[in-house]
Amino acid sequence: MGRMKFLCDAERCIECNGCVTACKNEHEVPWGVNRRRVVTMNDGVPGERSISVACMHCSDAPCMAVCPTNCFYKTEEGVVLHDKDQCIGCGYCFYACPFGAPQFPNGPAAFGARGKMDKCTFCAGGAEETGSQAEYDKYGSNRLAEGKLPLCAEMCSTKALLAGDANVVADIFRERVLRRGGGTEAWGWQTAYGGGGEQKREQKREREGQK
Amino acid sequence: MSTPTMKLLRTAALGGVLALGLSACGETSQVPVYEDGKYSGKADTRPWESAEFKGDKAAWEAALKNRARGQNEYNRGD
Numbered sequence: 001m002g003r004m005k006f007l008c009d010a011e012r013c014i015e016c017n018g019c020v021t022a023c024k025n026e027h028e029v030p031w032g033v034n035r036r037r038v039v040t041m042n043d044g045v046p047g048e049r050s051i052s053v054a055c056m057h058c059s060d061a062p063c064m065a066v067c068p069t070n071c072f073y074k075t076e077e078g079v080v081l082h083d084k085d086q087c088i089g090c091g092y093c094f095y096a097c098p099f100g101a102p103q104f105p106n107g108p109a110a111f112g113a114r115g116k117m118d119k120c121t122f123c124a125g126g127a128e129e130t131g132s133q134a135e136y137d138k139y140g141s142n143r144l145a146e147g148k149l150p151l152c153a154e155m156c157s158t159k160a161l162l163a164g165d166a167n168v169v170a171d172i173f174r175e176r177v178l179r180r181g182g183g184t185e186a187w188g189w190q191t192a193y194g195g196g197g198e199q200k201r202e203q204k205r206e207r208e209g210q211k
Numbered sequence: 212m213s214t215p216t217m218k219l220l221r222t223a224a225l226g227g228v229l230a231l232g233l234s235a236c237g238e239t240s241q242v243p244v245y246e247d248g249k250y251s252g253k254a255d256t257r258p259w260e261s262a263e264f265k266g267d268k269a270a271w272e273a274a275l276k277n278r279a280r281g282q283n284e285y286n287r288g289d
Contacts, residue, residue, distance in 0.1 A: 064248075065248075067248065070248040070249060070250055070252075071250075071251065071252050072250065073250040073252065073255070075255070075257070075258075076257060077258070081255065082252070083250075083253055085252065085253065086251055124258065125255075126255065127252050127253040127255040128253070128255075129256070130256050130258075130260065130261045130262075131261065131262065142258070144258045144275075145256075145258040145259075145263065145264075146261065146263055147263060147264065147270075147271055147274030147275055147278065148275075148278060149275065149278050149279060149282075153282065154278075154282075159282055159283075159284060162279075162282050163279070163282075164276075164278065164279030164282070165275065165279055168276060168279040168280055169279065169282075171283075172279075172280075172282055172283040175283065175285060176285075179285070
């Protein structure tokens with residue numbers, strides 16, 4: 001098994017917010033906390049694009065690097081999780097995250113009043129006994145332990161949001177791009193997982209007065 | 212008017228002021244050294260160690276792969 005990844009196909013997302021609703025309902029996420037949300041760029045302008053954003057479970061997660069209490073860990077499948085018992089709600093992870101994934105139950109309050117950080121768990125629960133009430137209360141349901149994928153991706157009506165093993169997800173997206181003949185932009189993929197030299201863009205235009 | 216006791220006190224006070232003034236010279240570097248953090252929380256069980264898969268990693272991987280492939284609608288309807 002490789003690494004678990006999310007892939008959002010901006011060509012397909014219709015901004016239905018089904019993923020957001022599925023996540024909220026599955027984990028009974030408190031009011032004000034949005035583990036997943038849909039962002040629309042150029043809203044109302046022809047050619048607008050929507051993307052579903054949550055924790056991307058980065059290969060080299062910046063939240064893990066900045067946490068002063070070292071409460072983050074990465075599972076063998078590449079899912080970035082954290083122990084809420086260790087979290088002090090400092091908010092460093094929120095500032096470090098390029099996707100704005102870490103959420104705080106008390107909103108933008110002062111240090112110590114924000115509450116413990118909450119984020120997408122890739123439906124993999126957390127550092128409590130699998131399937132226990134304590135795990136559900138702190139981290140939500142553990143679908144991965146039941147052999148299921150995150151509900152946001154499974155509920156996606158247009159299959160814009162893909163989740164699962166990196167190779168499988170990449171194969172599905174590749175086939176899709178070949179069939180439609182365009183729309184190769186896998187939003188956030190490069191930022192979260194890096195690598196992939198073929199995705200790098202080169203500026204072909206020469207600078208003025210220089211060769 | 213300066214008694215030997217007063218002289219001693221004055222010398223001691225001067226010594227104290229000198230020591231206090233020089234203490235700033237012994238300031239250590241405040242640049243933090245980067246430490247590679249180690250996870251300090253509770254241990255978590257692996258997903259295939261659940262009641263459903265009972266430690267059978269291969270079965271868990273197969274189930275998940277099958278589920279992931281189901282996201283490709285081009286494979287459906289056969």
